[in-house]
Amino acid sequence: MLSGNLVFAVSLGYVILLFLVAFWGDKKARTGSSALFQSPLIYTLSISVYCTSWTFYGAVGSAVRSGLEFATIYIGPTIVFIGFWYLLRKLVRIGRVHRITSIADLLSSRYGKGESLAVLVTLIAVIGTTPYIALQLKAVTNSFQVISGTVISDLAHPVFGDPDYTTAFWIAFGMAIFTIVFGTRNIDANERHHGVVAAIALEALVKLFALLAVGLFVVFSLADGPGEVFSWAPPDFLNTEDVFGPRWVSLTFLAATAVICLPRQFQVTVVENSDERHLFTASWMFPLYLMLISLFVLPIAIAGLKFLPETANPDMFVLTLPMAMNQHTLALIAFLGGFSSATSMVIVACIALSTMVSNHIVMPLALRLPWIEMKASGDIRKLLLFSRRASICLVLLLGFIYFRLSAKSDALASIGLIAFLGVAQFLPSLIGGLYWRQASAKGAFAGLAAGFMLWLYTLFFPSFEGQFVMPLSVIENGPWGIGFLQPQALFGLTDMDPLVHALFWSLSINTFLFVIVSVIFDPKPLERLQGALFIDVFRAPADNESRFIRRYAASSDLFVLAQRILGTNTAYRLFSDFAKKQGVSGHLPRADDEFIGHLERELAGSVGAATARAMISQVVKGETISLDELMKIVDETQQVIDYSRQLEVKSHQLQQTARQLRDANERLKQLDMQKDDFLSQVSHELRTPMTSIRSFAQILLETPDMTIEETQRFTGIILEESMRLTRLLDEILDLARLEGEQVPWILQRVDPEETLERAVATCHGLASQADTKIEFGARAAGIEVKAEADRLRQVYLNLITNAIKYNTSDKPVITIRTTLEDDRYCVYIQDNGEGIRADDRERIFKKFSRGWRESKDGRSGTGLGLAISWQIMQRLQGDLELLPQTPGDGACFRVTLPFVSIKTSKAAE
Numbered sequence: 001m002l003s004g005n006l007v008f009a010v011s012l013g014y015v016i017l018l019f020l021v022a023f024w025g026d027k028k029a030r031t032g033s034s035a036l037f038q039s040p041l042i043y044t045l046s047i048s049v050y051c052t053s054w055t056f057y058g059a060v061g062s063a064v065r066s067g068l069e070f071a072t073i074y075i076g077p078t079i080v081f082i083g084f085w086y087l088l089r090k091l092v093r094i095g096r097v098h099r100i101t102s103i104a105d106l107l108s109s110r111y112g113k114g115e116s117l118a119v120l121v122t123l124i125a126v127i128g129t130t131p132y133i134a135l136q137l138k139a140v141t142n143s144f145q146v147i148s149g150t151v152i153s154d155l156a157h158p159v160f161g162d163p164d165y166t167t168a169f170w171i172a173f174g175m176a177i178f179t180i181v182f183g184t185r186n187i188d189a190n191e192r193h194h195g196v197v198a199a200i201a202l203e204a205l206v207k208l209f210a211l212l213a214v215g216l217f218v219v220f221s222l223a224d225g226p227g228e229v230f231s232w233a234p235p236d237f238l239n240t241e242d243v244f245g246p247r248w249v250s251l252t253f254l255a256a257t258a259v260i261c262l263p264r265q266f267q268v269t270v271v272e273n274s275d276e277r278h279l280f281t282a283s284w285m286f287p288l289y290l291m292l293i294s295l296f297v298l299p300i301a302i303a304g305l306k307f308l309p310e311t312a313n314p315d316m317f318v319l320t321l322p323m324a325m326n327q328h329t330l331a332l333i334a335f336l337g338g339f340s341s342a343t344s345m346v347i348v349a350c351i352a353l354s355t356m357v358s359n360h361i362v363m364p365l366a367l368r369l370p371w372i373e374m375k376a377s378g379d380i381r382k383l384l385l386f387s388r389r390a391s392i393c394l395v396l397l398l399g400f401i402y403f404r405l406s407a408k409s410d411a412l413a414s415i416g417l418i419a420f421l422g423v424a425q426f427l428p429s430l431i432g433g434l435y436w437r438q439a440s441a442k443g444a445f446a447g448l449a450a451g452f453m454l455w456l457y458t459l460f461f462p463s464f465e466g467q468f469v470m471p472l473s474v475i476e477n478g479p480w481g482i483g484f485l486q487p488q489a490l491f492g493l494t495d496m497d498p499l500v501h502a503l504f505w506s507l508s509i510n511t512f513l514f515v516i517v518s519v520i521f522d523p524k525p526l527e528r529l530q531g532a533l534f535i536d537v538f539r540a541p542a543d544n545e546s547r548f549i550r551r552y553a554a555s556s557d558l559f560v561l562a563q564r565i566l567g568t569n570t571a572y573r574l575f576s577d578f579a580k581k582q583g584v585s586g587h588l589p590r591a592d593d594e595f596i597g598h599l600e601r602e603l604a605g606s607v608g609a610a611t612a613r614a615m616i617s618q619v620v621k622g623e624t625i626s627l628d629e630l631m632k633i634v635d636e637t638q639q640v641i642d643y644s645r646q647l648e649v650k651s652h653q654l655q656q657t658a659r660q661l662r663d664a665n666e667r668l669k670q671l672d673m674q675k676d677d678f679l680s681q682v683s684h685e686l687r688t689p690m691t692s693i694r695s696f697a698q699i700l701l702e703t704p705d706m707t708i709e710e711t712q713r714f715t716g717i718i719l720e721e722s723m724r725l726t727r728l729l730d731e732i733l734d735l736a737r738l739e740g741e742q743v744p745w746i747l748q749r750v751d752p753e754e755t756l757e758r759a760v761a762t763c764h765g766l767a768s769q770a771d772t773k774i775e776f777g778a779r780a781a782g783i784e785v786k787a788e789a790d791r792l793r794q795v796y797l798n799l800i801t802n803a804i805k806y807n808t809s810d811k812p813v814i815t816i817r818t819t820l821e822d823d824r825y826c827v828y829i830q831d832n833g834e835g836i837r838a839d840d841r842e843r844i845f846k847k848f849s850r851g852w853r854e855s856k857d858g859r860s861g862t863g864l865g866l867a868i869s870w871q872i873m874q875r876l877q878g879d880l881e882l883l884p885q886t887p888g889d890g891a892c893f894r895v896t897l898p899f900v901s902i903k904t905s906k907a908a909e
């Protein structure tokens with residue numbers, strides 16, 4: 001146990017250090033030497049405001065209670081920063097171009113700068129963030145009590161009774177002071193808070209250092225390395241049953257949403273961003289930070305379970321573990337880590353919320369008061385500053401009240417998740433607003449309002465467990481006992497985790513209404529204009545609006561207005577800079593629409609888009625271009641863009657078609673050439689027999705006194721040649737048919753061995769005539785292939801007759817063997833002749849290619865047999881090859897077919 005005074009003194013010292021850093025940061029920024037403060041490192045560290053005390057203390061608690069579930073809180077943002085950084089980049093770009101001050105401002109600005117939407121978003125943000133702030137107060141209070149074992153008695157106040165509340169109250173008070181001092185130095189919320197960001201970055205380092213220190217202590221001092229720590233884990237420690245279940249997915253989704261939608265995250269990521277390129281660094285550095293900070297969660301949880309009594313609160317293990325081990329310094333570091341996590345969150349959240357409250361609620365109200373006349377001179381900055389400071393106090397007060405109201409028993413994690421789901425309601429309108437032109441203000445309002453109500457009803461009110469607004473009976477049995485309306489089992493959806501249940505109803509109804517209402521009610525002209533500017537932010541220049549809207553005003557009126565919001569000096573600088581740009585002498589620029597647009601954006605940086613528009617419209621005279629006319633311009637622009645996109649697609653298609661045509665033409669040319677070749681070959685082949693028929697017929701005709709023997713010989717030749725001619729024509733036709741056929745053959749199961757034997761039998765006569773022996777070698781028995789039996793037989797016949805015809809051996813022998821090789825059936829037909837010359841091997845399968853060798857009967861072949869056989873084998877999905885020839889052996893041809901199955905007997909079929 002450490003003395004309360006020591007802890008108090010150290011905390012105070014730390015806060016003073018933060019003050020100094022913040023002060024230094026502000027000063028550097030003012031003098032313009034703020035390179036360090038505008039570095040990607042500081043930017044990334046400030047985004048780590050995501051890790052609040054909930055992460056710092058609660059992750060270990062969550063690991064003890066629900067195993068790996070704690071990891072979802074880190075996985076969600078990691079996915080966003082690695083996978084969706086282009087979405088963040090779009091937000092950042094829009095934020096800069098349109099001088100966005102908060103997420104409420106962004107949504108209101110996107111949907112036509114309306115006030116009601118901004119108010120609704122602000123309301124949701126405040127109510128959603130309040131529990132979160134309460135959570136931080138609770139964490140600091142608890143940790144203070146745990147580490148000192150006391151309360152700050154001298155600060156106790158009778159009004160608060162319970163000393164818990166006293167501590168929390170003074171903590172809240174201290175944070176309010178800090179936030180007011182550094183968060184409201186300038187009223188231009190878009191003038192970034194360099195000081196605060198610097199302090200937040202320091203806190204990010206402190207909390208990381210603290211968690212790593214405790215983790216390293218556990219792993220290397222208490223244990224002998226990670227192996228030993230994990231060996232201590234109780235058997236049921238990592239209850240991974242629910243991993244990737246609905247709750248797991250919901251939590252990851254919520255965490256991913258939160259890192260975009262939480263007002264404080266929006267503040268640091270978008271509003272405080274000074275350079276879009278920093279996002280590149282953050283996209284890997286922030287996930288790395290999350291990984292480091294979650295590295296030791298499990299070891300600390302395990303060690304806590306081992307060394308601390310069973311009654312110890314796991315949410316405080318990070319602190320109680322070093323204390324139990326008497327490591328006072330380490331405990332103090334852990335305390336400062338938790339303190340940093342809590343304070344940084346509260347400070348940034350307060351800045352973000354107070355900006356929203358004062359810009360969207362207080363200022364619009366104030367502007368309606370009769371005594372604040374816009375044209376009158378007088379600085380309204382005081383009013384703005386006051387409203388912002390009051391808002392900070394209000395937000396912290398609400399947090400404090402929630403802290404008092406919420407049941408003490410709540411685990412830290414559940415409060416954080418309530419907040420996550422609250423702000424997740426912004427997601428549909430936000431994403432829709434960035435990518436969907438049809439999205440309208442009415443749709444956004446309907447979706448948000450419904451989602452918000454359902455969130456209140458199904459999650460927020462029930463979280464008080466009957467102590468606030470919603471009595472216990474309603475939570476358990478539904479209002480008036482109607483079970484159908486039970487908040488945590490709405491419309492009969494029972495047996496669901498309350499968070500998943502609330503997420504399902506609130507976000508699905510929200511999205512549904514947003515889409516449906518947007519489709520039914522077309523966006524108003526200004527909404528469509530803003531929509532176009534947001535959606536096409538990477539294409540459209542910022543001052544597009546001023547090109548569309550023509551407004552006129554007296555420069556002096558505008559100056560009075562600007563002076564009251566920006567202060568005299570800034571206003572003067574702004575005006576004279578612009579005058580110089582316009583080439584106008586003096587310090588008042590021409591108040592044309594371009595300047596008015598520029599001024600409106602500058603003012604929006606201070607008071608938000610909606611208020612800025614309202615203020616300007618009070619001063620601006622002259623005609624505003626009719627919105628219908630404006631819409632026509634926007635629509636036309638859009639149409640031109642769409643049209644040119646269509647043209648691009650078309651021209652791409654045309655290019656492709658042209659390419660295909662060129663290819664087809666090339667193919668046709670080749671086919672044409674082949675056809676010419678073929679025709680000349682065919683006519684050449686036909687001419688030889690025709691010539692001999694003609695000449696012998698002529699001789700017969702012109703020689704009447706020819707002997708009978710001669711007449712017979714000549715007619716025999718004529719007969720022979722005409723038979724050859726017929727054969728040639730038959731084969732040409734066959735080949736042409738084979739080549740021309742488009743439809744694949746219908747193949748049947750065939751016994752290839754039987755087909756082979758029938759072919760051999762057919763050749764028997766020819767073989768014995770030529771004194772040739774046909775022998776069988778090894779055989780593959782009992783198989784089936786898919787083929788067409790007649791065609792296959794044609795191939796066998798051709799090969800066997802060739803082997804007979806061209807075999808020059810004295811003792812001609814043909815050996816046929818069949819095998820199964822892998823999944824193929826092969827037939828080898830080998831003869832013992834002289835084979836085929838190396839020169840001929842290449843072209844043997846080509847049409848009309850005859851070898852050097854004459855057939856034994858002296859009749860030359862057509863040179864088409866092998867070409868036809870090759871074609872047939874291709875159509876049978878097989879192959880025909882001439883195998884390499886070894887000296888002394890004759891030609892060996894191989895027929896291959898895909899093997900189908902072992903033959904089944906007919907009976908079995």
Ligand code: ADP
Pocket residue numbers: 798802803804806807831833834835836844849850851852853854860861862863864865866867891
């Ligand atoms: P054709 O037998 O009608 O001339 P092919 O296309 O069947 O036509 O044969 C082409 C050529 O291949 C034949 O002219 C022949 O010279 C050669 N040839 C085919 N088989 C053999 C073989 N087993 N031994 C030697 N030469 C062969």
